[in-house]
Amino acid sequence: MLTSLVSSVVEFLTARPHVAYLAVFVLALSESIPIVGVVIPGTAVILALSTLVPSGVLLLWPLLIAATSGAIAGDGFHSGWGTGTIARFLASGH
Numbered sequence: 001m002l003t004s005l006v007s008s009v010v011e012f013l014t015a016r017p018h019v020a021y022l023a024v025f026v027l028a029l030s031e032s033i034p035i036v037g038v039v040i041p042g043t044a045v046i047l048a049l050s051t052l053v054p055s056g057v058l059l060l061w062p063l064l065i066a067a068t069s070g071a072i073a074g075d076g077f078h079s080g081w082g083t084g085t086i087a088r089f090l091a092s093g094h
Contacts, residue, residue, distance in 0.1 A: 006041055010048045017058055020049055021066040028070030 013020040027042035046067060052058045 006044050006048055009045050010052075013045075013049060014052060014057055017052075020052075020058055021062050024049060024063060024066040025070035025073075028067045029074035032071065032074030 009023075013023055024046055027040065027046055030040050031037045031042045049058060050063065053060050053063060
């Protein structure tokens with residue numbers, strides 16, 4: 001079941017390479033969220049999409065930037081949430 005899900009997502013993103021970079025960003029971001037990171041196979045999809053780089057469907061540098069940015073944003077969000085920074089910010093009405 002997981003294999004068919006990953007292959008379906010990869011097929012969808014292969015047909016829409018411009019969306020693939022956004023998907024990599026979101027998947028890398030979701031990997032740092034405890035429950036979501038366990039449920040969504042982000043690493044498997046990112047690795048599957050990276051196999052499209054040699055064929056030219058996806059470009060290496062935008063893919064790396066999307067994955068790195070998503071991981072940094074996810075870690076920052078998770079760290080902020082864990083220390084209560086985000087909760088205090090939201091509670092203050094900003």
